[in-house]
Amino acid sequence: MTAPAPAPPPGFPDYVNKPWLDPKARPFVEVERVVKKFGDFIAVNEVSLKIYRQELFCLLGGSGCGKTTLLRMLAGFETPTSGRILIDGQDMTATPPYERPVNMMFQSYALFPHMSVADNVGYGLKHEKMTKGERANRVSEMLALVKLESFARRKPHQLSGGQRQRVALARSLAKNPKLLLLDEPLGALDKKLREQTQFELMNIQAKVGVTFVVVTHDQEEAMALSTRIAVMDRGSVMQVGTPTDVYEFPNCRFTADFVGSINLFEGIVTAIAGSVVTVKAEGVEGELEVDHPTPVTVGTPVAVAVRPEKITISRDTPTDPNHNCAEGQVLDLGYFGDRSLFRVRLASGRIVLVSHQNVRRARDEERKVDWDDKVWLSWSPRAALVLTE
Numbered sequence: 341m342t343a344p345a346p347a348p349p350p351g352f353p354d355y356v357n358k359p360w361l362d363p364k365a366r367p368f369v370e371v372e373r374v375v376k377k378f379g380d381f382i383a384v385n386e387v388s389l390k391i392y393r394q395e396l397f398c399l400l401g402g403s404g405c406g407k408t409t410l411l412r413m414l415a416g417f418e419t420p421t422s423g424r425i426l427i428d429g430q431d432m433t434a435t436p437p438y439e440r441p442v443n444m445m446f447q448s449y450a451l452f453p454h455m456s457v458a459d460n461v462g463y464g465l466k467h468e469k470m471t472k473g474e475r476a477n478r479v480s481e482m483l484a485l486v487k488l489e490s491f492a493r494r495k496p497h498q499l500s501g502g503q504r505q506r507v508a509l510a511r512s513l514a515k516n517p518k519l520l521l522l523d524e525p526l527g528a529l530d531k532k533l534r535e536q537t538q539f540e541l542m543n544i545q546a547k548v549g550v551t552f553v554v555v556t557h558d559q560e561e562a563m564a565l566s567t568r569i570a571v572m573d574r575g576s577v578m579q580v581g582t583p584t585d586v587y588e589f590p591n592c593r594f595t596a597d598f599v600g601s602i603n604l605f606e607g608i609v610t611a612i613a614g615s616v617v618t619v620k621a622e623g624v625e626g627e628l629e630v631d632h633p634t635p636v637t638v639g640t641p642v643a644v645a646v647r648p649e650k651i652t653i654s655r656d657t658p659t660d661p662n663h664n665c666a667e668g669q670v671l672d673l674g675y676f677g678d679r680s681l682f683r684v685r686l687a688s689g690r691i692v693l694v695s696h697q698n699v700r701r702a703r704d705e706e707r708k709v710d711w712d713d714k715v716w717l718s719w720s721p722r723a724a725l726v727l728t729e
Contacts, residue, residue, distance in 0.1 A: 358582075359392040360568065366429070368393040368551055369414070369519065374423035376409055383409045385575035387423075396545050396552045398562040401572035402598070407555045410572075411521050414553060415444045428518060441518035445525055449508035451496040458483065458492040461510045468515065482510035485544060502533045509541070513548060522554045526561060538564045559599050563587065571595050587647075592729040596645045603651075603692050604727075605644040609636055617726050619644050623690030628664050632726040643727045648695035650723035653682055653709055658718040666717045668692065673711055682709065684717060692717060 359365040367390035376384040384406040391397045399407040412418040413425060416437035424433050432440055443464075451460050462479040470478070483489045486506035496504055505525065512520055525541065526534045542565060545552050556562050562569050563583040571578045571586060571594075579586055579595045590596035593604060605628065607621035617632040621644055628644050636642065652658075658665050671691065672683040675698075682694040694717060696709070709715055 359395075360390065365392060367391060367426075368395075368428055369553070370424075370426040371410070371414075372424040372426070374410070374413065374420045374425065376406075376413060376418060377421045382575050384413070384420075387575075387577050389570060389577065389580065391551065391553065393551055394549050395567045396542065396554065396565055398566035398569045399553065399555045399572060400557070400559065400562040400569050400599075402557055404574075405572040406575040407557075407572050408523060411444075411523055411553065411555045414519070415442055415521050416440050442521060443512045443515055443517035443519075444521040445508050445512040445523065447524040447527055449496075449504050451504060451507060451511075453496055456493050456495060457488060457499070457507050460496070460507055461514055464511060464515050478514055482514050485513070485547065486510045486540075501529050502537055505529065505537060506540070509544065513544075513550065517550060519551050519553065522552060524556055525554060527556075527558075534561070535564075541565065563599075569599075571598060573598070590645065590725070590727070593643055593645075593727050596643075596725070596727060601648050601693055601695070603646045603648065605646075607642060607644060609638050609640045609642055609726075612636070612638060616721060617642075619726065623686060623688040624666055625687065626665075628724070629662075629721045630724045630726050631721040634726075636726060636728065640728060645725040645727050646719055646723060648681065648693040649697075651692070651694045651717050651719045653684070653694045653696055653715050653717055655709060655713055655715055658716055660718070663718040663720055664724070666692065668715060668717060670709060670711055670713045670715055673709075680707075682715075684715060 369391035371387055371389040374384055374387045375382065387410060399410060401407045409418060413420055416432070416435060420433060424431055426432065427441065452463065455463070458479050461482050462475055465475045465478060483492055486509055488503060488506055488510070491499065491503065496507065499507065526537055529537060538561065554565060566583060568580060568582055569586050570580045573594050579591045586595060586599050590599065596602050597604065605621035605624055607619040609617055610620045610627060611618040615631055615633045617630050617636060619628045619630060619642060621628050630644055666686055668684040668686040670682055671685045674681040679698055680696045682696065684692045684694055686692060
């Protein structure tokens with residue numbers, strides 16, 4: 341998870357560390373109704389975004405959603421078909437890449453194989469108005485930042501994947517850009533190294549104070565790194581929010597299904613009592629109740645969305661009359677050490693995913709639920725969402 345920002349002093353408004361909540365805050369990057377067409381194909385469709393200074397902002401989506409095209413327009417490698425891009429209050433829509441206060445770290449890292457680590461880091465400084473000593477000091481400063489001082493004379497092929505990633509990051513930061521764009525920066529690393537490097541990247545970004553915009557298709561990476569996420573699909577932005585907002589309060593079926601695992605029960609609203617909505621859902625006996633304060637009308641087609649970890653699984657019949665319940669049988673069980681993932685088949689044939697935290701006092705303690713067990717699933721009305729889009 342993203343490291344929490346320091347708590348503001350008493351009396352300060354909530355938006356001290358969340359400038360997007362401040363109506364008076366000026367965005368550092370503004371994307372205004374940007375469209376990008378390649379012939380008849382619309383790669384980016386009417387995208388508008390506001391990114392604030394020192395944010396670590398993620399563009400998240402699957403292949404072909406338009407996130408990399410949008411990043412390339414921020415860098416100046418592509419020109420919008422229509423719309424505007426402003427950086428630090430200046431219209432950069434038609435400004436060439438070399439005149440923008442922007443640098444980009446490519447997915448391949450693009451290191452020069454014949455150059456040393458130090459020469460790779462200092463390559464972009466050759467045309468800056470700096471003395472040889474100033475350039476050497478800047479390279480040393482960047483190598484210290486990424487903890488590679490002792491690797492300065494090595495060649496890229498003598499480094500691990502994580503070390504090459506840090507060299508590329510140091511080179512991107514050497515020219516002190518106002519905005520750093522990162523295209524799948526951790527995609528070439530294995531899972532364990534990727535998790536470790538996520539925290540390193542966050543710490544470096546916090547030290548240098550540069551605004552980062554990261555493109556990724558990895559939901560966990562976006563959730564761990566970012567201050568906010570823009571979820572994209574088919575050239576459009578579906579939702580913008582903090583990792584908590586996007587995960588706990590998705591605004592549509594696409595976001596709910598794309599970010600993490602979820603159970604979606606399609607149905608019809610049959611009753612409303614205060615903030616509690618009753619839904620007759622397909623494949624579930626009885627009706628489901630959801631705490632949904634947003635207005636909705638009886639007869640509206642909706643989806644009830646429930647995250648797997650919010651469902652309780654037990655061989656015992658639930659005793660809380662206010663919880664939603666469903667009976668089924670364990671079809672599959674995936675054991676991941678700290679948690680287990682169950683696929684439970686209801687009487688209708690519907691499969692429900694349930695994630696259960698494994699809390700064992702002893703290593704040889706038996707599971708409370710196993711393959712083929714008859715089980716009950718239950719969840720609170722407050723654990724679910726009603727999605728109308």
